[in-house]
Amino acid sequence: MDKARFYREEIGKALEGALPAPSPQDPQGLVAEAMRYSLLCGGKRVRPVLTLAFCELCGGEPLGALPFACAVEMVHTYSLIHDDMPCMDDDAMRRGRPTNHRVYGEAMALLAGDGLLTMAFETALGFSGDPQAALDGARLLAQCAGAKGMVGGQCIDLQSDGGKMSVELLQAMDKGKTVALIHAACGMGCIAAGAQEGQLLAAGRYAHGLGMAFQLRDDILDVEGSAEKLGKETGMDAARSKQNYVSLLGLEEAKRLVERYTQEAVRALEGFPGDKGFLRDFALGLASREN
Amino acid sequence: MDKARFYREEIGKALEGALPAPSPQDPQGLVAEAMRYSLLCGGKRVRPVLTLAFCELCGGEPLGALPFACAVEMVHTYSLIHDDMPCMDDDAMRRGRPTNHRVYGEAMALLAGDGLLTMAFETALGFSGDPQAALDGARLLAQCAGAKGMVGGQCIDLQSDGGKMSVELLQAMDKGKTVALIHAACGMGCIAAGAQEGQLLAAGRYAHGLGMAFQLRDDILDVEGSAEKLGKETGMDAARSKQNYVSLLGLEEAKRLVERYTQEAVRALEGFPGDKGFLRDFALGLASREN
Numbered sequence: 240m241d242k243a244r245f246y247r248e249e250i251g252k253a254l255e256g257a258l259p260a261p262s263p264q265d266p267q268g269l270v271a272e273a274m275r276y277s278l279l280c281g282g283k284r285v286r287p288v289l290t291l292a293f294c295e296l297c298g299g300e301p302l303g304a305l306p307f308a309c310a311v312e313m314v315h316t317y318s319l320i321h322d323d324m325p326c327m328d329d330d331a332m333r334r335g336r337p338t339n340h341r342v343y344g345e346a347m348a349l350l351a352g353d354g355l356l357t358m359a360f361e362t363a364l365g366f367s368g369d370p371q372a373a374l375d376g377a378r379l380l381a382q383c384a385g386a387k388g389m390v391g392g393q394c395i396d397l398q399s400d401g402g403k404m405s406v407e408l409l410q411a412m413d414k415g416k417t418v419a420l421i422h423a424a425c426g427m428g429c430i431a432a433g434a435q436e437g438q439l440l441a442a443g444r445y446a447h448g449l450g451m452a453f454q455l456r457d458d459i460l461d462v463e464g465s466a467e468k469l470g471k472e473t474g475m476d477a478a479r480s481k482q483n484y485v486s487l488l489g490l491e492e493a494k495r496l497v498e499r500y501t502q503e504a505v506r507a508l509e510g511f512p513g514d515k516g517f518l519r520d521f522a523l524g525l526a527s528r529e530n
Numbered sequence: 531m532d533k534a535r536f537y538r539e540e541i542g543k544a545l546e547g548a549l550p551a552p553s554p555q556d557p558q559g560l561v562a563e564a565m566r567y568s569l570l571c572g573g574k575r576v577r578p579v580l581t582l583a584f585c586e587l588c589g590g591e592p593l594g595a596l597p598f599a600c601a602v603e604m605v606h607t608y609s610l611i612h613d614d615m616p617c618m619d620d621d622a623m624r625r626g627r628p629t630n631h632r633v634y635g636e637a638m639a640l641l642a643g644d645g646l647l648t649m650a651f652e653t654a655l656g657f658s659g660d661p662q663a664a665l666d667g668a669r670l671l672a673q674c675a676g677a678k679g680m681v682g683g684q685c686i687d688l689q690s691d692g693g694k695m696s697v698e699l700l701q702a703m704d705k706g707k708t709v710a711l712i713h714a715a716c717g718m719g720c721i722a723a724g725a726q727e728g729q730l731l732a733a734g735r736y737a738h739g740l741g742m743a744f745q746l747r748d749d750i751l752d753v754e755g756s757a758e759k760l761g762k763e764t765g766m767d768a769a770r771s772k773q774n775y776v777s778l779l780g781l782e783e784a785k786r787l788v789e790r791y792t793q794e795a796v797r798a799l800e801g802f803p804g805d806k807g808f809l810r811d812f813a814l815g816l817a818s819r820e821n
Binding site for chain 1: 550557558560561562565608609612615617618635636637638640641643644645647648649651652655656661662664665668669672673675676677678681682683684685686688689699702703706
């Protein structure tokens with residue numbers, strides 16, 4: 240079995256184990272079911288795979304980083320649920336299935352997101368190594384997910400809806416919406432392994448390159464991709480008069496930038512002593528992905 | 531100055547300091563402004579006052595518990611913002627001012643809540659004493675705020691909307707919606723002071739008594755109170771055909787229960803060696819409050 244698949248399977252099992260067991264009789268059971276619906280629906284698991292891979296790259300036991308990996312995926316999933324809601328993007332489909340609020344209603348989707356964000360911290364704090372590492376990992380997650388990170392990026396997105404946007408503002412938005420949580424994922428892997436400060440910084444550079452390339456590829460797929468492969472509708476940015484890299488820079492320049500940012504990520508791996516093959520191939524694979 | 535006022539002033543300063551500075555030029559500034567709007571609007575600060583008071587009762591320096599106190603208030607405030615949204619209770623007024631989504635719009639209110647919940651954990655993890663205490667405090671907060679605590683209580687509330695409700699289900703709902711976060715507040719104060727397990731359990735009993743009395747008093751004020759004093763509309767449960775203690779048990783029985791639960795809280799203080807006057811009077815004061 241290849242490493243990514245092994246990681247994904249372990250992540251899937253750990254996420255399943257972290258969720259409250261389904262109990263239809265329990266009056267609180269429905270929110271747990273709604274959380275489960277969005278968390279256990281497959282998905283590429285990009286962020287938690289990065290956490291395990293960086294832990295291994297820094298000489299740690301990768302599965303020891305599972306609490307951090309699960310926490311990042313929970314934060315990602317909550318952000319998708321809230322982002323899909325009618326007051327935000329009003330999306331009907333996600334990962335090939337109806338969005339959370341289409342199944343459970345808006346109020347329950349709101350709570351499911353809140354529950355997942357809260358559970359993310361409970362899970363990260365359950366990291367069983369050095370207590371200081373548990374603290375540092377959870378704090379990095381909070382910084383990257385909050386008003387100066389992911390939530391801040393969403394804020395820029397909202398304010399720019401339908402309006403004009405500069406490349407600089409688009410970059411600030413994507414640093415928040417996409418790069419920040421990928422940064423948390425990579426950094427938490429390093430922290431789990433007890434890595435040095437210099438390695439944390441290099442992981443941040445990898446996250447920046449990979450995150451920007453990931454977002455650019457997303458924008459390209461929104462224009463060129465197949466809804467069937469993506470599990471969501473395409474052409475949505477144009478339909479919403481939202482600007483993205485492709486509309487601002489053109490398809491060719493966007494593709495050139497994917498290349499450039501991916502190389503930035505690959506170069507950032509140079510500072511690590513171990514086997515860099517997996518994380519290099521991972522970055523290259525995301526840059527050419529079809530979904 | 532009395533102790534509660536001193537605590538409240540210190541809490542107000544610490545909350546102000548924890549928020550990102552207002553910066554209208556910053557493209558992420560609006561979500562920070564929306565977070566500030568709801569967090570710094572006064573309010574009774576019941577939960578953070580309890581955190582400082584329990585820290586002091588257990589022999590700790592009360593202001594050392596400020597990161598925990600602020601974290602609990604941030605969680606409380608996020609829950610109010612989300613709870614007021616149109617897909618939940620659709621409330622127009624809160625603490626005498628328009629609700630967050632009435633000022634900033636639904637999408638920004640959603641983000642402001644998400645930002646505050648995330649900042650709560652960042653803030654709690656900034657506790658500067660023993661790292662293990664920082665971990666334990668933040669983990670207790672996550673447990674109490676999540677799907678088995680506050681979010682779980684909200685889930686029961688949603689499902690029972692307009693329908694019949696038993697006293698047992700109402701109690702399960704209020705244990706989640708109200709008691710859980712008060713439990714976190716009291717327990718985090720004990721943890722900040724390095725208290726023993728037995729004191730944590732006693733703090734939990736105090737929180738149960740005070741929290742149930744608090745919720746019952748809320749239901750009574752919804753029937754008997756003045757909208758002017760409360761800063762929000764009254765008669766809302768009846769208007770929404772929501773059942774509460776008063777509709778299920780009658781006004782007299784509800785008042786009797788406030789008394790009983792308040793005594794439960796006061797008795798729970800017996801296990802602590804220090805001066806119990808403040809926390810006893812605090813419970814008695816909440817039981818007869820007019821807002």
